[in-house]
Amino acid sequence: MKKLPIGIQSIKKILVKGEYAYVDKTEIIRELIDEGAPHYFMSRPRRFGKSLFLDTLREIFSGNKELFKGCQIYNSDYEWDKHPVVYLDFSKIANQTPSQLETALKVRLGIIAKEYGISIITTDVQVALDTLVVELSNKYGRKVVVLVDEYDKPIIDRLDNLDIAKKNKDLLKGFFGTLKGLDAQLRFTLTTGVSKFSQVSLFSGLNNLTDITMSPEYAGMLGYTEDELKTVFSDHIQEVVKQRGQQGNLVTEEAVIDEIRKWYNGYRFSEKALFIYNPYSTLHYLKTKKAEGYWYSTGTPSFLIEEIKKHPQAIVPLCGTSVLKSTLSDISKIDRIHLAALMFQTGYLTIRGHNPEENSYDLDFPNKEVKDAFFNSLLEEFTEVNPLEVTRVAKEVKKALEDKELESFIDKINAHFAKIPYQIFQHAKEGFYQAVFFTFLEKSGVKTEAETATNTGRIDLVCETSNSFFVFELKLNRTADIAFKQAEEKKYRERYSLSEKNILVLGINFSSKSRNIGDWKGILYSPSGDSVRTYSKNF
Template sequence: MAEMISVREAAMRWNITERRVATLCKNGRIAGAEKQGNRWLIPADTQKPADQRLKTGAFRKTERAPKLPLPIGVSNYCLASSEYYYIDKTMMIKDFIDERPMVTLFTRPRRFGKTLNMDMLRTYFEKSDKDTSVYFRDKKIWACGQKYRDYQGKYSVIFLTFKDVKFDTWEETFAAIRDIFAKETRRHKELLASDKCDEYSKKTYEKLADGKVSEVELASALLDLSAMLHKHYAVAPIIIIDEYDTPIQQGYQKDYYDKVIRFMRNLFSGGFKDNQHLSFGFLTGILRVAKESIFSEMNNLSINSVLDNKYSAYFGFTADEVMEMAEYYGAADKYDEICQWYDGYRFGKTEIFNPWSVVNYFSNECEPRPFWVSTGSNDIIGEVLAQADEEIYNRLTSLVNGETFTTFIDTGVIYPQIKSNPSTIYSFLLVTGYLKALKTTPSFSGDFMCEVSLPNREISLVYNKEILQRLENLIPPSTAISVQEAIFSGDNARLKAQIQTLLTQSVSSFDTAGENFYHGFMLGLCALLGGAFVTSNRESGDGRYDIQLKPTQKGLPGILIELKAEKNCSDEKLKKLSETALQQINDKKYETELTTAGVRTIYKYGVAFSGKKVEVAVG
């Protein structure tokens, strides 16, 4: 019987994604491929199939029609669906109507389409003087039948977004929320002249619209406004609150957490708990924040987290959607690169691409960058890292090395747990988009045990830049510059001296226990350097290098670093160990990726550690 290999092994040999290999098997492009259960097996001697997809240049020659602009930062559904390239997510409406929970909470990482989807729901359900059905007649929901069309334009809607409520004090935060309510109240100006509303209700309306309400009065605003809309239209309204937890995160960071939690608890209790003036409610956020009793005793709340299957395909892009988008913009041959950089998320059982990064990738002329990293604050992660012990730090560095591990995940993790239980870092990283759940198993407590990994290359770079940069507090800027100069000039004596100083002055003895620490230490150090993409534990040549610095500008050198570590080494043995590391770079041809990319000058470093001693060999 012929030797067979797995999809993963084939993907590594051919330097394409596992998803692409599986697609080739499914489409009959790989002779002799067999499916056993859920796995494809491929003859070991099979050559990589020729790429028959349309190439960029050929596409542009035959397709000359102007392209729709990319919806970068567009969260208005009417605008996005009519004037930009829009990926149809309207079947989310059908799924909701079929289930019709009273209140639905969607938790997803930032920039995964939450606001756009909430505006889609608002546009579909909301009564309007304009015929808003025109924005759905060419969408999938309209083909589902009259049952679903009957919901279009049937309800009044209260729509609030807290995504920009990021202030240093509770007083400023309250003023901002009060202003958001005032603007939304004025949007329903028909209530002021309504003969269905009594004078007391109209006075309440005027105070809300003028922004002249107290904290107690604003806490009942959802209940008051929904009651008025119910009376006026004789149909209870829909309430949508987008990014509800932004003020809560800000409150935790700026020390007014208890005040914002108390206010939100009262606000949501009036608006969503036993509110007879509510048809349906929707909320979005990054965290569930349920354990603070913000949603206490809300038996009508349906929660959809990153681990749940319902609605899993509606936030972010699926593989088919990205393939179609790549074809449209004449970049079908870039699909594998898009997968390596921006695929890898798993919501429920659905593989998802980061939508923000994919859109920016096409906008950036298909030049990959870590676009997602600059879209928000990660101060919470920095605070968790400040509390992390050696085991947590070693686990995080192992992720950058391409490893996985199984850990407890609580999708209801809350901010105060950070200091009391630093191991919540994994739950935070998963729900905020920095980890992927490869395998999920319910635990005895009702939460989950998950095998986790990094989703893709973009997040690996983010780890280097944001998570491992906790070393920035240990490394003076002048030292970082000296290290950069030594690395880019091939000065091994100077590099050795700088690393030796850092190990001696900045690192406690227990940190030097394992090789993972040294790998993380060097990755963090390299992350502080400019002018290069830092990658770790990736295939090149005949093996996997430890660390590579690929220049972002032509003319700069590329860097390869191989690490070795042993305890209690003599100076002579340590020197030989560094030379062994350097020889491995040459023997395994780790420079292949850099030379293929056109990098002409490549510095190779073999770095050996023993305790706080270091030796550097350069070639």
């Protein structure tokens, strides 16, 4: 059985002895090279195979044909011309200040030049890049290939200091702007990153740059498809089945695949309904034979939490929200980042549906790993509540809602609010209370949808159980009666009138004085629309 290529970013190490399992992406590479548009950009979440893909390109453009014996490109009509390659990995370039970034870039360009026997004498980083590409092309009589990994790291890493982030962005704008004057010397360029910041000159200067991030034909370029999982890792899946059997848990191969699918599949990057497995987590699962949060635990999304702290109401419509493609694929201002776009580009949300008429996409969490870990992070860093405490009473919260024991349900939610340190509530607005309420429901395993659109407005929150819908209208420092009347006057329950389920319309008013739910009022309607029961409570 072949080894799992965990943490390996060198295609030579994977292929040279044939010791490692390899998901062959070289046919996609050949198509990319042959397409005729030589300058590309693709964003994907971290640890999704970008570095290995770029290293594969480097070896192919270096003409190392025999390395790829047995791969799809080896038996194709690819000509294997050798080109000088400039490879820039921004994860290895210091970026704490703009001057440090500039110095580190110049050092890196100097190292590449030395490897090719070229001397660069300049203090200007843009001139250094220009000189390097021109001299390489002249010396070797071939056009140059430029491969850039994690170009946006100097911006993403510094989002906690917008002044540095903006200065780093401006430096990158000038640096990548140099490439637009080098088209005659360039054979191929591919730049990868986590996000797309459109104001970086990489996107505004190169008119012929092709963004393939959401292109259907390249949706499976990184990560694993289900067919690839079943084919390449069949032996490892059988090992999981065998181990479970030895432990007394008789499972089938399909049951193991179902588990991997639930935890690590679900990423969709285009209108094409092709779902991708997270390669990092999938490999670790096959190694440990345990379903855990591997990818998420490798890096706390501190920049997301900071954005949420600035705009807590933004998390309420996260799952189930619809966003235009232009919003998803572009971040134009680093001081006003669209949270849904940032979470999609960084892998915390993914596409669930596509509306071709609007060219919009429905978003949701990709899988159990991401959803569970994300809400754990929110509880720990946003509310400072131990997620284990919420998990321990999750079944009770969910059952109280299902049984329509609303007083018990509200009491349990208020018990969670009571654990939040009082200073977090300072200057908190309605969106904060909605966000916390939403987070507690999600973590309790209640099926929840936020900001649901109707023909008369937007419902704050909707929950669904086996026999009922719960329509919530939420207010701060008003009254439950006001919240309830709004939901009724806008006829929110009509959206679910054909469901043949009970509908409970509930108005909830939060109190900034008590820092929890102050009062609530609701009416339970039967599937036929008759009023069955009235609920109300003042504290």
